[in-house]
Amino acid sequence: MMLKVEGVSKRFGGLLAVDNASLEVKQGSIVALIGPNGAGKTTLFSIVSGFAPPDSGEILFQGRSIKGLPPHEICRLGLTRTFQIVQPFAGLSVLENIAVGAHLHHKKREDALAKAREVAVQLGMGRMLDLPAQDLTVAGRKRLELAKALATSPSFLLLDEVMAGLIPSEVQEIVTMIRAIRSQGTTILLIEHVMQAVMSLSDEVYVLNQGAMIAHGTPQELVRNETVIEAYLGQGAARRLNTEQTNA
Numbered sequence: 147m148m149l150k151v152e153g154v155s156k157r158f159g160g161l162l163a164v165d166n167a168s169l170e171v172k173q174g175s176i177v178a179l180i181g182p183n184g185a186g187k188t189t190l191f192s193i194v195s196g197f198a199p200p201d202s203g204e205i206l207f208q209g210r211s212i213k214g215l216p217p218h219e220i221c222r223l224g225l226t227r228t229f230q231i232v233q234p235f236a237g238l239s240v241l242e243n244i245a246v247g248a249h250l251h252h253k254k255r256e257d258a259l260a261k262a263r264e265v266a267v268q269l270g271m272g273r274m275l276d277l278p279a280q281d282l283t284v285a286g287r288k289r290l291e292l293a294k295a296l297a298t299s300p301s302f303l304l305l306d307e308v309m310a311g312l313i314p315s316e317v318q319e320i321v322t323m324i325r326a327i328r329s330q331g332t333t334i335l336l337i338e339h340v341m342q343a344v345m346s347l348s349d350e351v352y353v354l355n356q357g358a359m360i361a362h363g364t365p366q367e368l369v370r371n372e373t374v375i376e377a378y379l380g381q382g383a384a385r386r387l388n389t390e391q392t393n394a
């Protein structure tokens with residue numbers, strides 16, 4: 147297993163945001179983490195990437211504990227995350243923003259810029275390089291967030307809702323890019339609400355609800371799982387759906 151999250155919990159005051167959650171990601175796979183709003187998905191990402199310490203549990207990356215390491219050290223080991231709320235460095239161009247990520251493994255400015263250019267071209271941002279980052283559209287900012295992460299040359303990427311707010315054709319482009327990133331050897335764990343993308347991309351899906359992991363399986367298994375349907379649509383939804391299908 148490339149990543150193992152074992153029995154992780156995190157409390158914010160009276161709220162148990164993550165409740166004894168575990169998951170595993172195999173090298174070379176694309177795994178999705180889904181669940182209703184407020185389920186604890188982003189909190190779990192923050193714990194794995196070192197931005198928030200867990201109260202209990204263990205995180206193993208390539209067999210070694212990364213619990214308690216700061217984000218930049220975890221990133222240096224090859225595990226990089228994107229953020230749901232994209233905040234490009236204002237005042238810097240698109241190219242310079244991407245180069246910030248590239249500086250992790252490229253000390254010389256020209257090397258970092260060369261790596262940034264390579265990533266930008268891969269993500270179809272070749273013509274936006276000199277634009278001020280704050281001028282980008284929502285889709286452009288999402289892509290920039292992906293580019294900054296990719297420029298750190300990660301072996302493992304945590305993607306937090308990189309498709310939110312995009313129109314279907316833009317979603318399709320990002321789906322194609324994520325497949326390409328995986329085929330170049332990067333393992334991917336993604337939080338996503340766009341179910342069509344989850345279904346077409348993921349080898350496995352984990353479902354978090356009120357902090358607890360309630361289901362795990364292939365996408366095809368999960369769409370038929372009553373517990374998952376109820377978590378999304380409310381109590382009795384699976385029964386109502388079944389009745390509707392029978393009556394249809």
Ligand SMILES: Nc1ncnc2c1ncn2[C@@H]1O[C@H](COP(=O)(O)OP(=O)(O)OP(=O)(O)O)[C@@H](O)[C@H]1O
Pocket residue numbers: 158161163181182183184185186187188189190
């Ligand atoms: N720093 C914090 N302090 C207090 N409560 C927090 C903090 N971060 C998150 N929470 C709470 O923890 C719960 C889980 O939030 P989290 O953002 O992890 O959910 P999520 O599954 O990512 O939701 P969404 O799909 O809406 O992004 C929510 O009730 C949220 O309000």
